[in-house]
Amino acid sequence: MARPSKPTMSRALQRRENISGYLFMLPSLFFFIGFVVFPMIICIITSLTDANMHDPGMFGNFIGFSNFARLVKDVDFLEALKNTFIIVIVSVPTVCAFSLWVSSAIYKLSGPVLSAFRCIFYLPVVTGSVAVTVVWKWMYDNYTGIFNHVLKGAGLIEQNINWLGDSKYALWCIILILFTTSVGQPIVLYVSALGNVDQTLIEAAEVDGANSFQIFWQVKWAQMMPTTLYILVITTINSFQCFALIQLLTKGGAGTNTVMYDIYWTAFKLTEQAGHFGYANAMGVVLAIFIGLLSALQFKLAKEK
Amino acid sequence: MKKLLAILLAMTMVMALVACGGNNDNANPSPQDPPETEDQTPEAPAEPAASGELTLWTYPIGDWGKEEKVKAITDAFTADTGISVKVEYLAYADGDDKVNSAITANAAPDLIMEGPERLVTNWGDKGYLVDLSDMFDDTDKSEINAAAMTACTHPNGEVYEYPLVVTAHCMAINLNAFKEAGADQYLDLENHTWTTENFIKAVDALYAHYNAPVGAVYCKGQGGDQGTRALVNNLYGGTFATASHDKYTWDDPKNIQALEQLKGMPGITFDASLEGGDEIKVFYQGILKMAFCWNIAQQLNPNQADTGAGLTANGEEIVFMGFPSENGTPALQGGIWGFGIFNNGDSAKVENAKTFIKWMCDSEHTAEAVKTANYFAARSAAEGTDLTGIWTDNEIMNEYQVLMPYLGDYYQVTKGWAGARTEWWTMLQKVGEGADIAETVATYAGNANAG
Numbered sequence: 001m002a003r004p005s006k007p008t009m010s011r012a013l014q015r016r017e018n019i020s021g022y023l024f025m026l027p028s029l030f031f032f033i034g035f036v037v038f039p040m041i042i043c044i045i046t047s048l049t050d051a052n053m054h055d056p057g058m059f060g061n062f063i064g065f066s067n068f069a070r071l072v073k074d075v076d077f078l079e080a081l082k083n084t085f086i087i088v089i090v091s092v093p094t095v096c097a098f099s100l101w102v103s104s105a106i107y108k109l110s111g112p113v114l115s116a117f118r119c120i121f122y123l124p125v126v127t128g129s130v131a132v133t134v135v136w137k138w139m140y141d142n143y144t145g146i147f148n149h150v151l152k153g154a155g156l157i158e159q160n161i162n163w164l165g166d167s168k169y170a171l172w173c174i175i176l177i178l179f180t181t182s183v184g185q186p187i188v189l190y191v192s193a194l195g196n197v198d199q200t201l202i203e204a205a206e207v208d209g210a211n212s213f214q215i216f217w218q219v220k221w222a223q224m225m226p227t228t229l230y231i232l233v234i235t236t237i238n239s240f241q242c243f244a245l246i247q248l249l250t251k252g253g254a255g256t257n258t259v260m261y262d263i264y265w266t267a268f269k270l271t272e273q274a275g276h277f278g279y280a281n282a283m284g285v286v287l288a289i290f291i292g293l294l295s296a297l298q299f300k301l302a303k304e305k
Numbered sequence: 306m307k308k309l310l311a312i313l314l315a316m317t318m319v320m321a322l323v324a325c326g327g328n329n330d331n332a333n334p335s336p337q338d339p340p341e342t343e344d345q346t347p348e349a350p351a352e353p354a355a356s357g358e359l360t361l362w363t364y365p366i367g368d369w370g371k372e373e374k375v376k377a378i379t380d381a382f383t384a385d386t387g388i389s390v391k392v393e394y395l396a397y398a399d400g401d402d403k404v405n406s407a408i409t410a411n412a413a414p415d416l417i418m419e420g421p422e423r424l425v426t427n428w429g430d431k432g433y434l435v436d437l438s439d440m441f442d443d444t445d446k447s448e449i450n451a452a453a454m455t456a457c458t459h460p461n462g463e464v465y466e467y468p469l470v471v472t473a474h475c476m477a478i479n480l481n482a483f484k485e486a487g488a489d490q491y492l493d494l495e496n497h498t499w500t501t502e503n504f505i506k507a508v509d510a511l512y513a514h515y516n517a518p519v520g521a522v523y524c525k526g527q528g529g530d531q532g533t534r535a536l537v538n539n540l541y542g543g544t545f546a547t548a549s550h551d552k553y554t555w556d557d558p559k560n561i562q563a564l565e566q567l568k569g570m571p572g573i574t575f576d577a578s579l580e581g582g583d584e585i586k587v588f589y590q591g592i593l594k595m596a597f598c599w600n601i602a603q604q605l606n607p608n609q610a611d612t613g614a615g616l617t618a619n620g621e622e623i624v625f626m627g628f629p630s631e632n633g634t635p636a637l638q639g640g641i642w643g644f645g646i647f648n649n650g651d652s653a654k655v656e657n658a659k660t661f662i663k664w665m666c667d668s669e670h671t672a673e674a675v676k677t678a679n680y681f682a683a684r685s686a687a688e689g690t691d692l693t694g695i696w697t698d699n700e701i702m703n704e705y706q707v708l709m710p711y712l713g714d715y716y717q718v719t720k721g722w723a724g725a726r727t728e729w730w731t732m733l734q735k736v737g738e739g740a741d742i743a744e745t746v747a748t749y750a751g752n753a754n755a756g
Contacts, residue, residue, distance in 0.1 A: 053409040165578030254577045
């Protein structure tokens, strides 16, 4: 029996609706192209030039891959890259593991209690990063901070620890703050994902004799993989782009320089090297490549799983 | 209905595009364009413009960072000349970023107030500022402090800053704490000076009494770094740059000796979590017993607890001191502040800006402009008005003048200054972390000279 062909009117209607849809998308698209895609292209182009604030012209002179060759020998950049990777390598797994653990513990709680926990963990995310950082700065303060006060009171230290001024501690202090401001969203997402796990699969696994660990690993974890992937990618990107904490707390000193801060320093600070946009953009391109590679790896691993 | 919506949407987008598009009729050419200023004979400033608007960006130079004070004097200027002034207040933390961004966007202000290290060595050197040399005649040159005039003049002979005020940076001590620790015996309170030997004894006595660091070699960033430079240079008579300002010399053995001395003192900590401003706060709180970032502005300013000028938050007495030196005669770092004009290619605005500078720095209104800064006049007289006695009614200002003869070389105009500052505080961080001092100093001084 021949399938009845769709009425022509319907196709025309569909086309008109598509056009309307695209028109509604256009404002967002305009901003996306204007403020994301276009700057990205400019960034890549200028990374191959000696563009700077002192010479006329937006793009400077084409110098090939000289900026990238210079980056390889730039001790400050390499140190910043190392610090950035330490932040990512430490921060991403701990954020994921901690948020998964907290979510597992709270997702079965009754409505108001669960909401209260979600609020508590989400609060640092919605609070302005400057406000959060100022409070942490007070707590870390070398002379009047609560950490030194408590540790000294407990007899654990004799002299104050200069948390943000000593390279032994400063980067870890920043990672701790980054951790507290990063776990909120993953916890909310994991709570939601755990609540959406198909109960019939869990019951079937229980009937088959699976223990709690097997149920979690084989059933729940597998169903939460899209959420985990999203959390991994977002946390990775945020960790790579850690800037405000560094700017507000250490200004890149005491072994806390990161690539993002190095880009800012190279582009805008008042030094004779200031305004070297080409070189700063080369740093940005390298950072983007690393973020892209790591995200791709995460996608691949998640897909295999 | 949908069609109507789509049309409306499309129109909105077009409007957005137009709104976001740049104005190609912008009259501001790039700073590299030659200035269009007309020649002007000395002491014959342009006729005050009947109208016009100027933008002034000012760093927090005394009360030139406070809107209510600045508004009073700029309103008086506007009433006198018909030129209105729009002021933006910069902070040292991000002021340079704002100015650099503005230069990049061809949106630099007409006037900027700061010191030669920025106006001459940086923005002037790069060609962004207007040459002001036509504003100085022989009388002006004889009235203006010679060191200030030299600092405001680029090696190419062009003048990029018209100096308004000067001061000497110094340090401060908590006198009550010194007395409690029995360390006040090491101070020459009459002359506000002390020797290196007495400084060491005083720090040791304070540390023995309080069992905690009493002074901090702050090195989080460049803020207030004049204090750490002066401390290190003065202790054993080291220098920071050559007299001809063509090379940094902070790797000289006397500075290394000073750094080794400071590093070896338990009462002194190298603190990479503090800048100058942070150090002052900790000093105000009474935690540190001495501050290396100090000048008359701090001495005059009541602290946040509003306990009065020259007092800590606890009401303890603050005494300003010269930096310790072997013979008790310090060489103090000077501060010179004045106005520069960005070359935005508008000759009328340049003329108006020169009128503003003339009104503030060389007229009967200069005393008021100087008093707004809370520093000392950069010249002895302005158009017949004597400026030497403008602070006779202020006891603290009068007392502070005892330090002015100790003003040392204004080396901040040495080439590569901005980069050298970064090398300095980075070096202090490394020294504080325990790196080999001689090696570290050599490395970073080398970087400064290479920059």
